[in-house]
Amino acid sequence: MKMKNGFDNDIIVGIDIGSENIFCSIGSIENENNNVKLLGLGIAPVLDSFKKGAITNRNNLIEQLEIAVTAAETMADKKVDSAYMTITGDHIRCMNTQGAIALNRNKANGTISNDPISQRDINKVLELTQGIALPPDRDILHTIPQEFIVDTLEKIDNPIGLSGRRLEGHVHLVTASTSGMENLIESAEELGININGLVFKPLASAIPTLTKDEMKLGVSLIDIGSTTTSIAVFSEGAVRHSAVIPVGSSSITNDIAVMLRISIEEAEKIKIKYASAKASLSSQKLEFEVPNSEDNQMISENELSQYVEARMEEIFQLALNEIKRAGIDNDLTYGVVLTGGGSQLRNIVALANDLLDMPIRLGRPINHLLGNKDFADEPVHSTILGLLLWPLFSNEQKNIQYSTLTFFENIKRMFKNFF
Numbered sequence: 027m028k029m030k031n032g033f034d035n036d037i038i039v040g041i042d043i044g045s046e047n048i049f050c051s052i053g054s055i056e057n058e059n060n061n062v063k064l065l066g067l068g069i070a071p072v073l074d075s076f077k078k079g080a081i082t083n084r085n086n087l088i089e090q091l092e093i094a095v096t097a098a099e100t101m102a103d104k105k106v107d108s109a110y111m112t113i114t115g116d117h118i119r120c121m122n123t124q125g126a127i128a129l130n131r132n133k134a135n136g137t138i139s140n141d142p143i144s145q146r147d148i149n150k151v152l153e154l155t156q157g158i159a160l161p162p163d164r165d166i167l168h169t170i171p172q173e174f175i176v177d178t179l180e181k182i183d184n185p186i187g188l189s190g191r192r193l194e195g196h197v198h199l200v201t202a203s204t205s206g207m208e209n210l211i212e213s214a215e216e217l218g219i220n221i222n223g224l225v226f227k228p229l230a231s232a233i234p235t236l237t238k239d240e241m242k243l244g245v246s247l248i249d250i251g252s253t254t255t256s257i258a259v260f261s262e263g264a265v266r267h268s269a270v271i272p273v274g275s276s277s278i279t280n281d282i283a284v285m286l287r288i289s290i291e292e293a294e295k296i297k298i299k300y301a302s303a304k305a306s307l308s309s310q311k312l313e314f315e316v317p318n319s320e321d322n323q324m325i326s327e328n329e330l331s332q333y334v335e336a337r338m339e340e341i342f343q344l345a346l347n348e349i350k351r352a353g354i355d356n357d358l359t360y361g362v363v364l365t366g367g368g369s370q371l372r373n374i375v376a377l378a379n380d381l382l383d384m385p386i387r388l389g390r391p392i393n394h395l396l397g398n399k400d401f402a403d404e405p406v407h408s409t410i411l412g413l414l415l416w417p418l419f420s421n422e423q424k425n426i427q428y429s430t431l432t433f434f435e436n437i438k439r440m441f442k443n444f445f
Contacts, residue, residue, distance in 0.1 A: 038062065039098075039109035040413025041214065042230075043091070045077050045252035045276065046367065049407075050094040050109075052102040053414035056396065062414045064397040066102025067407075070094035078253045078272055079115015081209050088216050095217065108220040110413045111210060113167065114227035114256050116272040117203040122172070125154025126194035143176065143185045143193055151195035160201060167207070168200040168226055172264040181262065198265045200226050222417070227251070228258035228268060230412035231365050235389035235405075236260065243359035246349045247389065249409070250341065250368030252276040257345050259352040267352035271344045275368030278337045285333055286325070292317045296330070303338045303374040305331040335377065341368075342381045361385030367406035394418075 036055040042048070052066040070093035075083035095106050127150050130140065151174070156166055174182040176190040185193060202224075211221045231249045232241075241260040249256040251274045259267040278301070283293035296317075302308035308331040316323040349355050349362075361384035364374060369388060378386040390403055391411040398411060 037065075037104055038414045038417060039106050039219075040230075040410050040416075041091070041095070041109045041111045041219075042227075042410040042413065043072070043076055043087070043112065043210070044367075045072060045254070045274070047071055048076075048087075048090050048094040049410040050091075050098040050106070051402075051410045051414055052098050052104050052106065053411075055418065060418055061394045061396050062411075062418070064395060064402060064411065064414070065104060066098040066100070067402055067410070068094040068097030068099070068101065070097070079113065079117060079270070080206060081213065084209070084213060088213055091213065092217055095219070106219055108222050109214065110222050110230075110416050111214060111224055112227045112230055112409055112413065113202060113207060113210060113224045114251070114254055114270055115203075115206060116254065116270055117206050118167075118226065118270045119164070119201045120268045121158075121199050121201075122196065122266070123155045123158060123199055124194060124196045125151050125157070126192060127151055127154065129189075129191050129193055140189055140191070142187045142189050145186060147193055148174075148185065148195070151193055152197065155195055155197045156199070158199070163204050164201050165204045165207065166199055167202045167224060168198075168229070170198040170200070170265050172196040172198055172266070173262065183263070198268065200229075200268065202226075225413060225416055226256075226268065227409055228256040229265070230416060231256075231389070231408040232258055232260070233412040233415045234391035234393045234395055235363060235365050235408050235412075237393070238263075240360040240363070244354060244357045245360040246345075246352075246355075246358055246362045248342075248345050248362055248364050248369075249366040250275055250364065251366050252368070255341055255345060255366075255368070257348045259349055259354065259358075261352075261354050261357060266354060267348065269348040269351070271341070271348065273341055273344065275371065277341075278334050278371075281333050281337055282330065286316050286319075286323075288317055297334070297371075300327045300330055301334045301371060302327065302331040303335060303371045304377040304380070305335045307373045307376060334371070338371070338374065338377055339381060342378060346382055355384075358384060361387075363387055363389040365389035365405040365408040369405045 038053050040051045048070045050068040053062040053064050070090040075086035081087055173196050174185045175194040176185050176188050214221050228247050228249045232247050242263050244261040247258045253274045253276050255271045255274050257269050279293045283290050308327045310326050310328040312327045313324045375386050391408045
């Protein structure tokens with residue numbers, strides 16, 4: 027996989043390919059305050075060329091990607107030659123691992139030294155955490171440090187300079203299909219765009235939507251896309267669990283199309299205009315005519331919403347199962363933050379409150395962003411704007427980056443120091 031690190035002239039570009047739309051964003055870094063100013067945003071429909079994180083029609087995808095990139099370039103008056111790109115899909119697998127090394131060092135004269143922990147020691151530990159057996163078609167996408175332990179001292183963010191006999195590191199690994207990553211990168215390269223890094227979708231979404239306190243005291247991010255829903259659970263400032271479930275908001279559209287025997291396009295319009303995630307909050311009296319029905323069939327908003335609620339209950343139950351796998355669902359002080367295009371369904375927060383029995387809020391991209399207010403400040407924009415913020419931590423941490431990890435894998439330090 028061909029990737030280049032860094033960004034040029036304080037310009038950052040993000041590309042988010044979903045099952046419904048392709049987004050391209052261009053931003054500039056405001057060096058004085060570590061904010062990013064949105065300069066351009068381009069959107070193009072996917073046209074059935076990408077589904078559940080996999081390319082299904084490469085030529086069409088490249089054509090639509092070029093449309094989105096060109097639109098962003100025109101608005102920003104900038105040329106795109108490199109970008110960060112999201113990745114998701116049911117091929118993503120995540121796990122927690124750990125590694126440890128002895129710190130006692132034998133000197134040439136036969137004595138044993140107890141020098142302070144160095145970056146080299148940290149790199150060794152992180153290399154050991156990656157020492158897991160992976161199938162030949164799978165690679166590590168992110169290695170996200172959770173905490174370090176020096177002897178009996180736990181929950182250390184940065185152990186450099188400390189002394190001890192044993193250094194242990196706990197990390198969260200995100201792995202992905204090798205061919206899935208390569209196909210995304212090569213599609214962008216067809217347009218002359220080098221990929222700085224691939225970023226797991228919920229991690230990008232978390233940056234502009236979650237607060238420092240939320241990640242510290244416990245929160246789950248549920249990013250509802252068109253064909254997948256991504257989950258990331260944070261506690262003590264680190265990712266504790268993440269996953270992708272292969273169902274999203276397009277399932278609601280499909281249900282409506284089948285129920286009313288109408289096209290997917292008409293079903294999507296009806297979902298946006300009439301559907302409520304919680305049926306009891308919809309009107310039984312408000313009726314609308316089913317498009318192209320022979321007998322002028324009418325259906326109430328409430329009847330429609332009952333089908334919508336059933337599908338949303340399924341999505342939330344699957345998401346809750348993943349949250350519980352983190353083993354800290356009772357310690358999620360801030361509950362759940364909903365984001366992604368699917369989270370814009372009417373009354374979705376009310377339904378989530380009932381089903382998940384924890385605090386719920388809608389996540390909008392607000393942190394460290396300029397120029398997106400009233401333009402790109404809806405949950406659907408969280409991921410694409412999060413990509414613009416992704417590389418900022420490299421300036422703050424350029425002297426202590428983990429040399430064994432690629433640039434875009436060092437997300438933990440961003441979460442610890444970004445805010």
